[in-house]
Amino acid sequence: MLVHVKNVLTAEEVAYCRDVLESAEWGDGKATAGQQSAKAKHNLQIPQKSPQCRELGELVLRALGRNPTFTSAALPLRVFPPLFNRYDTGMYFDAHVDNAIRPEPETGYRIRTDVSSTLFLTPPEDYDGGELVIRDTYGEHSVKLPAGDLVLYPSTSLHSVKLITRGSRWASFFWTQSMVKDDGKRTLMYEFDQAIIEIRKSLPDSHEGVLGVTGTYHNLLRQWAEL
Numbered sequence: 001m002l003v004h005v006k007n008v009l010t011a012e013e014v015a016y017c018r019d020v021l022e023s024a025e026w027g028d029g030k031a032t033a034g035q036q037s038a039k040a041k042h043n044l045q046i047p048q049k050s051p052q053c054r055e056l057g058e059l060v061l062r063a064l065g066r067n068p069t070f071t072s073a074a075l076p077l078r079v080f081p082p083l084f085n086r087y088d089t090g091m092y093f094d095a096h097v098d099n100a101i102r103p104e105p106e107t108g109y110r111i112r113t114d115v116s117s118t119l120f121l122t123p124p125e126d127y128d129g130g131e132l133v134i135r136d137t138y139g140e141h142s143v144k145l146p147a148g149d150l151v152l153y154p155s156t157s158l159h160s161v162k163l164i165t166r167g168s169r170w171a172s173f174f175w176t177q178s179m180v181k182d183d184g185k186r187t188l189m190y191e192f193d194q195a196i197i198e199i200r201k202s203l204p205d206s207h208e209g210v211l212g213v214t215g216t217y218h219n220l221l222r223q224w225a226e227l
């Protein structure tokens with residue numbers, strides 16, 4: 001399932017991230033790539049252990065924590081400390097699947113990557129190309145979002161970032177270990193949750209139907225969640 005999460009960051013937060021990134025040291029994106037993806041990857045990143053990466057990573061994590069749509073779609077158990085990348089004109093990232101297991105830079109604690117996310121930090125009119133293309137059984141989905149918006153997709157998907165032909169594309173990207181690792185089950189939980197939100201707009205929370213579907217949502221999550 002591919003989900004567009006709007007307004008994860010406010011305009012002020014996006015501007016702040018960009019200010020901090022302006023003064024950061026950018027290195028080769030291959031630093032955090034696996035063997036296959038290193039050959040496909042042609043972009044820049046700020047080092048994982050840099051103070052800018054830590055500070056902005058925490059800002060992104062706080063924003064995710066207050067976002068009910070991200071929580072509903074990703075059902076996060078652990079979120080990998082967010083990274084920051086940039087593609088200048090001539091840069092791209094060919095098709096790859098993200099590594100299944102990633103050690104956290106500070107603790108070495110390993111997380112399983114169930115959900116991949118890109119949080120856009122540049123408005124689409126600032127660059128040409130740079131679409132994130134995600135392949136699933138329905139075909140290819142080309143994604144280019146306003147600054148502050150995020151797309152999440154199953155980490156099992158082949159994906160790529162198209163060549164930038166004008167300007168520069170900046171983003172934060174990170175992985176989530178979900179309480180529900182199977183994308184099919186996670187999709188069902190998301191659709192179920194969204195349907196409950198709709199029902200609760202027209203029925204009181206004390207309504208037997210609302211009690212029933214809410215209870216079943218939690219009981220299904222209890223069956224499927226792995227902590």
Ligand SMILES: O=C(O)CCC(=O)C(=O)O
Pocket residue numbers: 085093098118132159161171173
């Ligand atoms: O820049 C992006 O949107 C995606 C980056 C990516 O796929 C990766 O670093 O594995």
Ligand SMILES: [Fe+2]
Pocket residue numbers: 096097098116159
């Ligand atoms: Fe990737």
